[in-house]
Amino acid sequence: MKNSLSSSLKHPYIGIPALIWQLLFLYIPLLITIACSFLHITDQGIQGLTLEKIKYFLTPLYLKVIGFSLLLAIVNATLCFLVGYPLAYFLAFTGKRFKNLLLFLLLIPFWTNFLLHVYAWFYVLEREGFINNLLIGWKILKQPLTILYSPAAIMIMMLYFYLPFMVLPIYSSLERFNTSLIEASLDLGASWWQTFRRIILPLTMRGVRAGFFLTYIPSFGEFVIPSLMGGDKMMFVGNIISEFTLVEGSDSFGGAFVVISCFILIATALLFYKILGYSIQSRGKVK
């Protein structure tokens, strides 16, 4: 009976619509992009293979851009973790009564238009903006701070935008946490911090890892927030790609850059996956 039940639950065809969608709009375009970046194309058609376009980007100028993007992604994912973990902890354990309300508040930003957020942050961060007015009004500062169009402004908005992607997976792993494990650890003589480091963090590492990739990967390609909040002073991977594909119309160069940056993104992501996975030693099921 068990066999027939489990086989009746398996419907391999159920994934077909999504598969077709992915094939048409993700895998085939990706293959074309990869192919284009290695093909020599002129007005007469394909002239053979070339590494010219890849080589074009392997210069300090563009590698620096990739480096900046990596830095942006790592800093953002780390900041999200540092801010998001305590928030998730609070939501899961402390805020029991208002849990649903707090989760709702966390998700509200997703409901409003992205550009609206950007302009709201302009208002908050600009020289005559909310923060400066407040600081000067309270006589903490004499001269207004220059926050907008600086790396700080970029990170503030990035953190703001990506925080829920870190909080939600951590929250879901903390919410199922068996609190008697915490009690057992305290009872065996651990302080709260020792308990956190030895029991809580390792057992919620899956959530942390999920949150890390949900923030790390999209931050790498992020270019709207950096260019709007950073005032186009810094170049990131996304800026280069949009320059080549949209502005100059030399799409195959854009494609080559996509291939290079994707390669680096995947390589670094695998590295982080290993590093973060190292602390997940549990072979048993996590109760």
Added chain:
Amino acid sequence: MRRILLHRLRKSMSDGLILNDISLVIPSGKFFVLLGPSGCGKTTLLRLIAGLDVADEGKIFLGNEEITHHPIHRRPINIVFQNYALFPHLNIFNNIAYGLQLKGLDPTFVKQKVYKIIETFHLEGHVFKFPSQLSGGQQQRVALARAIVNEPDVLLLDEPLAALDFNLREKMLIELIELQDKLKTTFVYVTHDQFEALTVADQMAIMNHRGKIEQIGTPKEIYEFPLSSFVARFVGTTNILHGTLYNLKEPDAMIRIPDLGDFKLYINQRKEWMSEGREVLISIRPEKIFISRKKTLNFSNTLKGVVQSIVYHGRSTQYNVLLKNQMKLQVFEQNEEHFPQGVIDYDHEVYLHWQKENALLLEK
């Protein structure tokens, strides 16, 4: 070893009073059992001693030292949780070594100590396994080992055998008794199961639904001389009969039960509330009643009834006998013979006999 003294503990939660003015001495080096129905607050009391919860009022002493507000990790007290609470991401060695490693002890010393306790608990083959790879009984042993390796003054056990099947539970109870005997650590064992309590306890306390302690004593005292009908009913099975006390001439008395007649009583200890004409209860344990088809003369009390149902338990048989006043009495008979004489069957008219010393007078 130090005794635990609880002084006027009181604890409320959002859904009402859990513990109501609990004062109790738990003697050192003894196997002490807290027995009570589910939801009576016995686990809460254990959590107060462990430091997992804080009492609203009252004090807790360990020896002469007040520990009411000591943080949990500073108390020389360890607890074994009902669900074991083993760390799923650590292997058996690291689970057991957890407390010692936190103290920053020398790793070779920790290793020695852990391996010694692993031997004591017969876990040799499982050192590098993870908790989910062990059976319930093995997980139970790991939980015990993890607590005991720290050599606590007091070991608290919160219904530790509730998740095990009957045979394993009986075996673990014996192991616990032997362990306590060897270590001489004070064990405080919480359970709702009277069988477990009577088996392991040196001393036991019975808690009622209102979070109060009804009686403290040895298992024998509790079973043979319950002080209230709650204790009589909760520990073991018993028959409770209502009647009026009269003809009080110590140590003898009579009880008149409506529609059944008058019965002799023996008063072990005179209490203030015992007075003639008072409504009282008597408790007679089912195994203290002798059942027969013929009337026997050498008993103080005799009653007639009709067998309504028979439950065969193996070592004993339970007869449910309907009395004249439509009450039912339970009677246990030992099955001593392979081929018993005068078999009692359904609908037989039988005589029930008991000695006056075996009926216990209780306050209504």
